[in-house]
Amino acid sequence: MLQELETNFSELEKKIMNLQKNYNNLTEKLSELSIENKELQRKYDEERKRNQVLAEEQKNIKLYSAISGNPEHNRLMKNHINRLVKEIDFCIAQLQNSGL
Secondary structure, three states: OOOHHHHHHHHHHHHHHHHHHHHHHHHHHHHHHHHHEEEEEEHHHHHHHHHHHHHHHHHHHHHHHOOOOOHHHHHHHHHHHHHHHHHHHHHHHHHHOOOO
């Protein structure tokens, strides 16, 4: 009976050591993945900002093309002018309401 308990204890000790080793491996992997996740998040943010800059540049190029008389972009130019007129009208209305 004592021999059986010692055997069981030895097996249990081996299982605990394996669990501890697995736990340490998993915590290391978690740390590595966390670092990788932060790096990917940083790259994603950079690409998103770059995409916004490129979208703004594309919008400006179309606008400049419309201003220069490109018939493909006439509608874009008209929409842009209408948007600007609405902004100006809104500003004038605010100035009138504030008593200036």
